[in-house]
Amino acid sequence: MSNDPIKKFLIITAETGGGHTSAAAAIAEGLKKFAAPNCLVNIARAIEESHLLTQKLAEFYNYMLRHHQHLMKYYYAAIERFRPNESNLFYRMTYRYCRHLFEKYCPQVVISVHPMTQHFLGRMLRELGLQDRIPLVTVVTDPCYGFWRGWACEEVSLYLVATEEARQQLIDYDVPAEKIKICGIPIHPKFQFQKEEDKVAARAELGLDPEKFTVFINAGWVGGGNIPGIFDEMVQNGGQIENAQAIFLAGRNETLHRQASAIARRAPFPTRVIGYTNSMEKLMSAADVMVSKLGGLTTFEALALRLPIIADTTTTPMPQEAQTARLISQHNAGVLLKRPGDVVPIIRRLLNDPAEHAAMKQATVSIAMPDATKRIVHELMRKLEERAALNLIEPEIDKNTGYQAAS
Numbered sequence: 001m002s003n004d005p006i007k008k009f010l011i012i013t014a015e016t017g018g019g020h021t022s023a024a025a026a027i028a029e030g031l032k033k034f035a036a037p038n039c040l041v042n043i044a045r046a047i048e049e050s051h052l053l054t055q056k057l058a059e060f061y062n063y064m065l066r067h068h069q070h071l072m073k074y075y076y077a078a079i080e081r082f083r084p085n086e087s088n089l090f091y092r093m094t095y096r097y098c099r100h101l102f103e104k105y106c107p108q109v110v111i112s113v114h115p116m117t118q119h120f121l122g123r124m125l126r127e128l129g130l131q132d133r134i135p136l137v138t139v140v141t142d143p144c145y146g147f148w149r150g151w152a153c154e155e156v157s158l159y160l161v162a163t164e165e166a167r168q169q170l171i172d173y174d175v176p177a178e179k180i181k182i183c184g185i186p187i188h189p190k191f192q193f194q195k196e197e198d199k200v201a202a203r204a205e206l207g208l209d210p211e212k213f214t215v216f217i218n219a220g221w222v223g224g225g226n227i228p229g230i231f232d233e234m235v236q237n238g239g240q241i242e243n244a245q246a247i248f249l250a251g252r253n254e255t256l257h258r259q260a261s262a263i264a265r266r267a268p269f270p271t272r273v274i275g276y277t278n279s280m281e282k283l284m285s286a287a288d289v290m291v292s293k294l295g296g297l298t299t300f301e302a303l304a305l306r307l308p309i310i311a312d313t314t315t316t317p318m319p320q321e322a323q324t325a326r327l328i329s330q331h332n333a334g335v336l337l338k339r340p341g342d343v344v345p346i347i348r349r350l351l352n353d354p355a356e357h358a359a360m361k362q363a364t365v366s367i368a369m370p371d372a373t374k375r376i377v378h379e380l381m382r383k384l385e386e387r388a389a390l391n392l393i394e395p396e397i398d399k400n401t402g403y404q405a406a407s
Contacts, residue, residue: 011024012111014047029189085117157383215244235263294321296320310343
């Protein structure tokens with residue numbers, strides 16, 4: 001066994017949608033796979049765990065995402081206007097929880113993958129006198145320009161972003177350029193392009209025809225939004241694509257699972273309805289095209305697997321998602337679905353024109369970032385080593401701060 005001291009990382013996330021949780025899991029797996037074997041990684045769902053009120057706010061966000069996607073733009077505007085993540089009231093409510101995290105885990109690097117968390121973490125580090133000893137690193141999970149101002153926080157020592165556009169957005173929010181590095185979106189290492197025989201095997205495992213054109217209808221982690229209506233439209237006009245087959249992901253929505261199963265029984269094409277799964281890569285690997293809302297993580301997971309996207313833009317996307325839609329459309333890696341009635345003609349076109357479908361698959365390569373997690377891990381280790389070289393990280397615990405005083 002290695003005699004090197006244990007390197008401790010604390011990743012802060014929240015289950016508002018599935019992307020932040022996926023990013024946290026990807027970074028944790030990346031640290032285990034690409035960094036030293038003596039890394040200790042803990043993940044905290046800070047918003048849900050810190051206080052009953054913040055938990056209810058997270059639940060409200062997911063409720064809106066599931067049932068009232070067309071109203072999300074107003075939620076976004078309210079967050080931008082009132083900035084609860086910088087509120088003294090919310091800080092006082094979550095103070096004990098944040099302090100407990102530091103005392104329990106004694107992290108040497110804190111990583112935020114959620115825009116509503118780092119202001120409280122940064123303030124806590126400052127008040128405990130640990131800001132110069134424990135780097136706060138933010139991995140921005142929105143890949144394009146237009147994301148929440150909440151990502152920008154003075155106490156963050158390093159930002160890792162997906163694109164030049166994301167870097168420019170932070171600069172426009174007054175984040176110093178020297179704090180920002182472009183690494184890509186942190187996707188789990190298991191999202192790797194599969195050979196054709198692996199695609200055939202994935203379909204067989206799902207009980208589908210190994211040879212048929214396969215559409216993956218992704219209702220997301222929360223299971224809802226516009227996707228169920230789009231699926232219903234597919235079934236109503238399914239005679240035009242009866243030579244295809246489908247996978248419907250209902251996420252953590254049991255009611256939707258039952259409803260989608262009932263709709264699938266009417267479909268003229270075979271459909272496999274699935275609830276929540278930790279094997280998203282298998283569903284994507286089995287598919288030829290994905291119908292989905294454009295979450296940042298989901299988009300780049302699909303691109304890494306060379307899976308073209310039919311992007312739900314039937315209601316106005318939030319600003320950061322609108323830019324992601326523009327990105328895949330400009331590169332021809334996907335098609336923007338502006339009306340539910342257009343979904344069947346788009347699928348029929350791809351089904352009947354292998355050359356167009358092949359061109360879209362190839363286009364995903366130009367914007368995919370399959371090694372992003374490895375680059376993110378490299379930057380995290382570099383930041384840790386930078387602080388260690390300054391002799392500012394000590395493993396011993398102090399009864400007041402959880403750390404030994406810096407020498």
